[in-house]
Amino acid sequence: MDLTGKTFGKLKVLEKTTKRYQYNYFYLCQCECGKKILILDKSLTSGNTKSCGCLQKEKASEIGTKNIESNSNGILTLNKKYNTNISSIINKKPKNNATGTKGIYFNKARSKYEAYIQIHNKRLFLGRFENKKDAIFARKEAEEKYFQPMIESYNSIKTTIKKEYYE
Numbered sequence: 615m616d617l618t619g620k621t622f623g624k625l626k627v628l629e630k631t632t633k634r635y636q637y638n639y640f641y642l643c644q645c646e647c648g649k650k651i652l653i654l655d656k657s658l659t660s661g662n663t664k665s666c667g668c669l670q671k672e673k674a675s676e677i678g679t680k681n682i683e684s685n686s687n688g689i690l691t692l693n694k695k696y697n698t699n700i701s702s703i704i705n706k707k708p709k710n711n712a713t714g715t716k717g718i719y720f721n722k723a724r725s726k727y728e729a730y731i732q733i734h735n736k737r738l739f740l741g742r743f744e745n746k747k748d749a750i751f752a753r754k755e756a757e758e759k760y761f762q763p764m765i766e767s768y769n770s771i772k773t774t775i776k777k778e779y780y781e
């Protein structure tokens with residue numbers, strides 16, 4: 615049996631080598647991508663190996679791109695639905711905020727803490743509090759009420775995509 619000259623998927627068999635594994639010989643093959651590679655005859659004839667590995671890489675990157683697209687599409691739709699940037703909610707690190715807690719501001723004139731939540735592109739006032747702790751609590755309550763459903767939808771999109779990728 616000599617496979618020289620035959621084509622298996624993207625692989626063209628160049629020559630039979632003297633290298634062997636048990637009763638099987640290694641063939642020098644050239645892939646369509648230009649790479650040369652040694653492949654066991656058994657792997658070629660069984661149809662297990664159809665490229666130097668670039669085929670799988672192509673497929674993976676195709677799936678990867680598709681996932682990134684459906685991922686961002688799904689999340690964009692979600693953002694639109696809630697009129698909110700959900701990843702900014704999930705990324706809870708506050709920016710430029712003197713109190714160090716997102717949505718909590720110190721009202722100097724009244725000497726009180728104020729809690730807000732950004733929802734549907736509007737800032738919703740949650741109340742004015744003596745203690746920062748109470749303000750944080752009000753904010754947390756509002757987060758659970760408004761953000762939790764969004765975060766759940768967001769996570770379910772991500773999980774679906776992950777599942778698709780591995781199936």
Ligand SMILES: [Zn+2]
Pocket residue numbers: 624645646647648649665666667668669
């Ligand atoms: Zn290749």
